[in-house]
Amino acid sequence: MVVTAAPPRGPNNPPIIGNLYAFRSNPLQFLIKAAREYGDLVYFRLAVQHMYLVNHPDYVREILVNNQGNFLKSRALQRSKVLLGEGLLTSEGQHHLRQRRLVQPAFHRERLAGYASAMSGQAVKACERWQAGSSMDVSVEMSRLTLSVVAKTLFSADVESEASEIGEAMTAALQMFQLLVMPFSEYLIKLPLPSVRRFEKARALLNSTIYGLIRERRNSGQDTGDLLSMLLLAQDEEQDGGKKHGGGMTDTQVRDEALTLFLAGHETTANALSWTWYLLSQHPEIERRLHQEIDTVLQGRAPELADVPQLRYTEMVFSEALRLYPPAWGIGRMVKAPFELGGVEIPAKAICILSPYLIQRDARWFPEPEKFDPERWTPEARESRPKFAYFPFGGGARVCIGERFAWMEGVIVMAAIAQKWRLRLDPDQHIEPLPLITLRVKNGLRMTAEPRAANISASIRTKLPTKT
Numbered sequence: 001m002v003v004t005a006a007p008p009r010g011p012n013n014p015p016i017i018g019n020l021y022a023f024r025s026n027p028l029q030f031l032i033k034a035a036r037e038y039g040d041l042v043y044f045r046l047a048v049q050h051m052y053l054v055n056h057p058d059y060v061r062e063i064l065v066n067n068q069g070n071f072l073k074s075r076a077l078q079r080s081k082v083l084l085g086e087g088l089l090t091s092e093g094q095h096h097l098r099q100r101r102l103v104q105p106a107f108h109r110e111r112l113a114g115y116a117s118a119m120s121g122q123a124v125k126a127c128e129r130w131q132a133g134s135s136m137d138v139s140v141e142m143s144r145l146t147l148s149v150v151a152k153t154l155f156s157a158d159v160e161s162e163a164s165e166i167g168e169a170m171t172a173a174l175q176m177f178q179l180l181v182m183p184f185s186e187y188l189i190k191l192p193l194p195s196v197r198r199f200e201k202a203r204a205l206l207n208s209t210i211y212g213l214i215r216e217r218r219n220s221g222q223d224t225g226d227l228l229s230m231l232l233l234a235q236d237e238e239q240d241g242g243k244k245h246g247g248g249m250t251d252t253q254v255r256d257e258a259l260t261l262f263l264a265g266h267e268t269t270a271n272a273l274s275w276t277w278y279l280l281s282q283h284p285e286i287e288r289r290l291h292q293e294i295d296t297v298l299q300g301r302a303p304e305l306a307d308v309p310q311l312r313y314t315e316m317v318f319s320e321a322l323r324l325y326p327p328a329w330g331i332g333r334m335v336k337a338p339f340e341l342g343g344v345e346i347p348a349k350a351i352c353i354l355s356p357y358l359i360q361r362d363a364r365w366f367p368e369p370e371k372f373d374p375e376r377w378t379p380e381a382r383e384s385r386p387k388f389a390y391f392p393f394g395g396g397a398r399v400c401i402g403e404r405f406a407w408m409e410g411v412i413v414m415a416a417i418a419q420k421w422r423l424r425l426d427p428d429q430h431i432e433p434l435p436l437i438t439l440r441v442k443n444g445l446r447m448t449a450e451p452r453a454a455n456i457s458a459s460i461r462t463k464l465p466t467k468t
C-alpha cells in the first residue's frame with residue numbers, strides 16, 4: 001500500500017532541463033551537495049526523469065534486497081544492451097535468473113583456484129616489464145594487467161601480443177557506454193557521428209574475436225578450465241532438466257555473457273587497483289606494514305591461491321581503497337510500481353540512485369571518512385556497522401557475480417607487485433576521480449617504479465660497517 005507521505009526534499013529544479021546540466025558537469029559534486037543539504041532521500045529532476053538519491057544503508061537494503069522485485073536496472077544500463085546484448089548485467093526477470101544459474105558455476109570455489117595462477121602469472125609479467133626509475137601511467141598499466149587476466153581466465157588467451165588492438169576496441173566500447181547512458185542516446189546512436197562509427201568498429205572487432213573463440217572451442221570440445229569452457233558446458237538443470245541441447249546456451253548467449261564478463265571484470269578491477277597504488281603512495285606507514293606482511297607470507301616467491309587467506313592486511317588495504325574509491329560509484333534502479341521509502345512516496349518509472357561513494361564516506365558509519373585507514377576492516381570493526389554502509393559490489397539478487405574473483409585478483413596482484421616494486425607518485429599532479437561508468441583517475445596516474453629489493457639491500461648496506 002502506498003502511503004500519502006511527506007513531499008520529498010531536494011534542490012530547485014529549473015524548468016525543462018531540471019538539474020541535468022549540474023548533474024552531468026560533475027555528478028559526484030552534485031550528489032554530495034544534495035545529500036549534505038537534504039539528507040537521506042533527495043528528489044531532483046533530470047529533464048523529464050524523476051530521480052531519488054538514496055543515502056542510507058537501510059534504504060539500500062530495502063531496494064537491493066527486501067523489494068528487489070519492484071526494480072529494474074536503470075534505463076541507462078538497459079541502453080547498453082546495444083553492446084552487451086542480454087548478458088547478466090543488462091537482462092531482467094526470468095531470463096536473468098536462468099543466466100545467473102548458468103554462469104554461477106564458473107565462479108565456484110574449485111574453478112577460482114585455476115584462475116589464481118593466471119592472476120599471479122600476469123602480475124609477475126607486468127612486474128618484469130617495468131623499468132626501475134621510469135615513469136608510467138599506472139591506470140593504463142592496471143588496465144593492461146586486468147585485461148590480460150580476464151582474457152586468460154575467460155578464454156585462456158594471451159592478449160599481450162594483441163593487447164593494444166583489443167585494448168583500443170575495449171576503450172572505444174567503454175566510451176560508447178558513455179554515449180549510451182546519456183538521455184536520448186537511442187536516437188544519438190542512429191546519427192553518423194564519429195563516436196558512433198568508432199563504436200561500430202569496436203563492436204565488430206569484439207564480436208569477431210569472441211565468436212571466433214566460441215567456434216574454435218565448440219569444435220575442439222575441450223574443457224580448458226576457463227570461463228568460456230564453463231559457459232559452453234553449462235546446463236540449466238532447474239529449468240530444462242538438463243535436456244541435451246535444450247538446457248545450454250546458444251552462441252549468442254555465450255557471446256553476451258563472455259562480453260559482459262570481459263567488460264565488467266576488467267575496468268572495475270583496474271580502477272580499484274589504481275586507486276590502491278595511489279593511496280599507498282600517500283601513506284608510507286601503511287605501505288611499510290603491507291610490505292612486511294607480503295615479505296613474511298611469500299618469502300620471495302610469487303603469490304598463489306593458498307597465500308590469499310594469509311594476506312589479511314593486504315585484503316584490509318584493498319577493502320579500504322574500495323571504500324574510498326568504489327569503482328561502481330553509483331548504482332541505478334528504476335521503480336516498477338509506486339512504493340514508500342522513509343515516509344516518502346516514490347512513483348513508478350522514477351530512478352533511485354544508490355551511491356557507494358557517498359554512503360561509504362558518511363561519518364555516521366565511517367568516522368573521519370576521508371582518512372585512509374585499513375584498521376576499519378578488522379572483524380570487530382566490520383561487525384559494528386550496518387551491512388549496507390559498505391556495498392562496493394552491490395547486493396541482493398544482482399550482487400556482483402565476480403566479487404570473489406575480484407577480491408582474489410586484488411590481493412594476488414597487490415602482493416605480486418608490492419613484493420617487487422614501490423610505486424611513487426610523480427610530482428605536480430592533481431589526482432581526482434572521474435565518475436564515468438566506473439570511477440577512473442582523471443588525467444591518469446603517473447607514478448615511478450622503484451625496485452624494492454634494491455632498496456632493501458641499500459638499507460642493509462648503509463647499516464654495514466664501511467671498510468677502511
Ligand code: HEM
Nearest residue numbers: 088089264265268269272328392393394398400401402406
Ligand atoms: C573491484 C572489482 C569489481 C567491482 C567493484 C564490481 C562491482 C559490481 C557491482 C556494484 C555490481 C552490481 C551492479 C548493480 O546492481 O546494478 C556488479 C555486477 C556484476 N559484476 Fe562486478 N565488480 C567487480 C568485478 C567484477 C569481475 C571481476 C567480474 C567478472 C569476472 C564482474 C562481473 C559482474 C557481472 C556479470 C555483474 C552483473 C551481475 C548480475 O546482475 O547478475 N565484476 N559488479
